[in-house]
Amino acid sequence: MKVLIAEDSATSRVVVEEWVRTWGYQPIVAADGMIAWNIITHEDPPNLALIDWMMPNMDGIELCQRIKQSKNKNTPFTYIILLTSKNSKEDIVTGLDAGADDFLSKPVQPEELRSRLDVGSRIIHYHQKLREMDEQKNKFLGMAAHDLRSPLTSIMGFSQLMLENPMDEKHQREFLGIIHQVSQEMLNTVNDLLDISVIESGKFDLNPKQDDLVKLIHYRVRLANMNAKHKNIEINTCIPNSQMLFFDADRLGQVLDNFITNAVKYSPEGTHILVMLQQKDRCVEVSVIDEGPGIAKAQQQALFGAFQKAGVRPTGGEKSIGLGLAIVKKIVESHQGTVGVSSEEGKGSRFYFTLPLT
Amino acid sequence: MLSIDGNDFQQPHNDVFAPMNLPILQFKSEMTHNFLLLQRLMAVFFAEIPKQMKQLTENVKLNQNLLQTQQLLHTIKGDSRTVGALHVAEIASQAEQAAQSGQWPALANLLPQLEQALSQVHQYWLNTTE
Numbered sequence: 001m002k003v004l005i006a007e008d009s010a011t012s013r014v015v016v017e018e019w020v021r022t023w024g025y026q027p028i029v030a031a032d033g034m035i036a037w038n039i040i041t042h043e044d045p046p047n048l049a050l051i052d053w054m055m056p057n058m059d060g061i062e063l064c065q066r067i068k069q070s071k072n073k074n075t076p077f078t079y080i081i082l083l084t085s086k087n088s089k090e091d092i093v094t095g096l097d098a099g100a101d102d103f104l105s106k107p108v109q110p111e112e113l114r115s116r117l118d119v120g121s122r123i124i125h126y127h128q129k130l131r132e133m134d135e136q137k138n139k140f141l142g143m144a145a146h147d148l149r150s151p152l153t154s155i156m157g158f159s160q161l162m163l164e165n166p167m168d169e170k171h172q173r174e175f176l177g178i179i180h181q182v183s184q185e186m187l188n189t190v191n192d193l194l195d196i197s198v199i200e201s202g203k204f205d206l207n208p209k210q211d212d213l214v215k216l217i218h219y220r221v222r223l224a225n226m227n228a229k230h231k232n233i234e235i236n237t238c239i240p241n242s243q244m245l246f247f248d249a250d251r252l253g254q255v256l257d258n259f260i261t262n263a264v265k266y267s268p269e270g271t272h273i274l275v276m277l278q279q280k281d282r283c284v285e286v287s288v289i290d291e292g293p294g295i296a297k298a299q300q301q302a303l304f305g306a307f308q309k310a311g312v313r314p315t316g317g318e319k320s321i322g323l324g325l326a327i328v329k330k331i332v333e334s335h336q337g338t339v340g341v342s343s344e345e346g347k348g349s350r351f352y353f354t355l356p357l358t
Numbered sequence: 359m360l361s362i363d364g365n366d367f368q369q370p371h372n373d374v375f376a377p378m379n380l381p382i383l384q385f386k387s388e389m390t391h392n393f394l395l396l397q398r399l400m401a402v403f404f405a406e407i408p409k410q411m412k413q414l415t416e417n418v419k420l421n422q423n424l425l426q427t428q429q430l431l432h433t434i435k436g437d438s439r440t441v442g443a444l445h446v447a448e449i450a451s452q453a454e455q456a457a458q459s460g461q462w463p464a465l466a467n468l469l470p471q472l473e474q475a476l477s478q479v480h481q482y483w484l485n486t487t488e
Contacts, residue, residue, distance in 0.1 A: 008433060009433050009436050009437050009440070010402045010403075010405075010406045010437070011399055011402050011403050011406070011436075011437040011440045011441055012436060012437070012440055014395070014398055014399050014402050015395070015399060015440060018392070018395050018398075054429060054432055056429060085432070085435075085436055106436065106439070107439055107440070
């Protein structure tokens with residue numbers, strides 16, 4: 001991490017520069033406030049700054065004020081440590097009021113300066129993390145609004161047509177069928193959003209009990225078969241007669257639904273899907289294997305994050321908000337299990353989860 | 359004798375004091391562990407001092423640039439503390455206070471003392487590293 005050292009004293013610059021470099025930072029020195037300001041307003045400026053108070057051309061107080069008031073998109077946040085021979089309570093108040101985040105009086109012990117720099121470095125890291133999360137939240141809101149608006153537009157359009165035009169029962173049923181289908185898509189989206197909201201707020205609870213995972217797989221495959229038949233896709237299973245485990249059937253049903261419906265969604269017509277259950281070392285592994293287009297290696301890890309979609313498109317015009325796998329990951333991990341994907345472009349995908357046997 | 363970074367280096371004897379009972383040169387412990395840094399630091403210190411003293415002498419002679427005089431003395435005070443020239447730092451501090459209250463005659467008295475103390479430090483450093 002870059003550290004700006006704004007200091008007019010040549011000897012102090014030499015010492016602090018050497019210390020800062022020894023501690024693994026990248027020092028950038030400025031012999032007065034104006035030079036420091038030019039560095040700060042330049043492209044890719046330092047996020048950490050050690051600023052002396054008394055400097056020619058522009059003193060440290062003015063420099064602090066300018067940095068904190070600047071709207072430079074390159075430096076959304078600069079952590080400033082005022083390093084000065086001033087040390088009265090009034091000086092400290094003046095320095096912090098001017099925008100300094102920390103205040104150190106000279107002479108300073110190297111150990112103290114290093115630990116203060118490390119604190120600044122941590123705060124910058126948290127700040128960057130918060131900014132990324134804020135950006136992700138905005139993206140999240142935008143996508144959620146978009147994914148809710150599309151089906152709503154369909155509902156409004158078809159209901160308006162029905163209201164404004166007299167039509168026979170056949171057409172009425174057809175339009176109502178469309179309205180029903182897009183309402184279901186909306187409900188799925190809202191359910192996913194609520195699940196993610198519960199997960200993100202840390203209030204995600206399971207209701208586990210001893211149950212047969214094989215029975216659950218058979219049931220979920222039967223449900224998915226209805227949609228698969230529309231695309232002439234065959235779902236086969238390779239599972240034992242019974243596998244008793246301790247799990248939340250509703251939540252694991254969600255996981256299976258997600259894997260199987262994704263496989264149906266992204267597979268071309270006339271292909272096969274295989275659902276497998278294997279007992280491994282100390283766990284049970286459930287895999288859903290498809291003959292779809294596969295997923296590029298670079299995209300595989302990001303798939304289990306919120307709002308992540310692979311570069312491939314559903315083959316039957318199905319809708320997806322990209323939250324499903326993030327929810328799946330949380331559900332499986334809450335069962336002390338793991339999730340993963342192995343895939344190669346053009347050679348299908350295998351999505352799997354494991355659950356511990358004990 | 360200490361062997362640091364391949365150099366033989368002797369810490370000055372602390373019983374050598376300037377008139378104010380302050381050591382002429384007392385290195386900080388972190389400096390004695392990094393002789394190369396100390397050498398660089400002293401080189402920078404002795405390179406800066408002549409320019410600063412020249413400007414100070416001119417200002418005091420003409421009784422002008424009080425703010426600049428104050429800043430220069432503040433810098434010399436800080437730099438002297440950094441290198442461990444505590445006697446110089448003390449005189450610079452007194453001169454800075456005199457400058458803050460605009461006492462040119464006091465400054466004129468203190469400047470030769472400052473010059474002499476700096477020359478002592480220089481000589482001392484040369485003797486130490488011989």
